[in-house]
Amino acid sequence: MSGPSLPVGTPLQRPRIVLVVAVAENGVIGQGGKLPWRLKSEMRHFRDVTWGKPVVVGRKTYESFARKPLPGRTNIVVTRDRALKIPGALVTSSVDAALDAARGDALRRGVGDISVVGGADIYAQTIANADRLVVTRVKLRPGGDTTFPPIDPTVWREIGRTDHAAGPDDEAGYSIHVYERQPTEIARNH
Numbered sequence: 001m002s003g004p005s006l007p008v009g010t011p012l013q014r015p016r017i018v019l020v021v022a023v024a025e026n027g028v029i030g031q032g033g034k035l036p037w038r039l040k041s042e043m044r045h046f047r048d049v050t051w052g053k054p055v056v057v058g059r060k061t062y063e064s065f066a067r068k069p070l071p072g073r074t075n076i077v078v079t080r081d082r083a084l085k086i087p088g089a090l091v092t093s094s095v096d097a098a099l100d101a102a103r104g105d106a107l108r109r110g111v112g113d114i115s116v117v118g119g120a121d122i123y124a125q126t127i128a129n130a131d132r133l134v135v136t137r138v139k140l141r142p143g144g145d146t147t148f149p150p151i152d153p154t155v156w157r158e159i160g161r162t163d164h165a166a167g168p169d170d171e172a173g174y175s176i177h178v179y180e181r182q183p184t185e186i187a188r189n190h
């Protein structure tokens with residue numbers, strides 16, 4: 001006997017927490033509140049990976065989006081400023097509240113992922129609970145004031161990689177790596 005059917009795309013498990021980040025060879029991810037490179041094709045990758053999903057973002061990174069919510073995604077901004085209001089975005093006062101809101105949104109949208117899109121402060125507070133990392137390794141060594149830590153191979157295993165030569169609007173080539181938490185780590189995390 002079969003049970004009631006679920007709408008197509010309804011995730012049966014809790015949504016995965018996916019950190020999406022672009023990192024230079026020296027670990028730099030930001031400079032002066034902005035990205036320290038111009039990589040137009042990588043921006044398209046970012047859009048594709050995050051499209052249709054809840055996106056958790058720190059207030060400083062949100063301001064780098066020209067103060068406009070990313071279209072096609074539920075923007076969930078984390079700030080300690082309880083008075084902050086952002087038209088078109090959900091404002092939360094803790095990382096836990098942001099992830100809770102993102103879980104609800106992912107279930108409503110019928111998507112399996114929550115995208116955590118930085119910056120450094122937000123990555124540092126979410127990586128311990130992340131299920132997956134989507135890391136663009138940028139072939140540059142720019143100056144910068146914000147970094148992402150090296151990825152610990154005892155915690156993360158690479159499950160996919162693609163190489164990209166610099167396109168006409170890219171400052172450098174890059175590779176995109178997908179990591180999943182090692183199975184032993186998943187057991188420890190649950």
Ligand SMILES: NC(=O)c1ccc[n+]([C@@H]2O[C@H](COP(=O)([O-])OP(=O)(O)OC[C@H]3O[C@@H](n4cnc5c(N)ncnc54)[C@H](OP(=O)(O)O)[C@@H]3O)[C@@H](O)[C@H]2O)c1
Pocket residue numbers: 020021022023028029030031032033034035057058059060061062064078079080081092093094095117118119120121122123125146
């Ligand atoms: N290369 C990449 O993939 C990438 C991705 C994202 C960002 N970036 C870069 O990273 C830089 C920004 O990173 P960042 O680390 O400086 O800032 P951030 O993580 O974007 O935002 C930090 C802000 O988030 C809020 N916040 C953090 N933890 C919180 C908590 N537990 N509870 C409530 N609010 C909390 C605070 O906002 P309030 O100050 O409002 O309280 C804090 O100032 C920029 O240069 C950006 O371009 C790079």
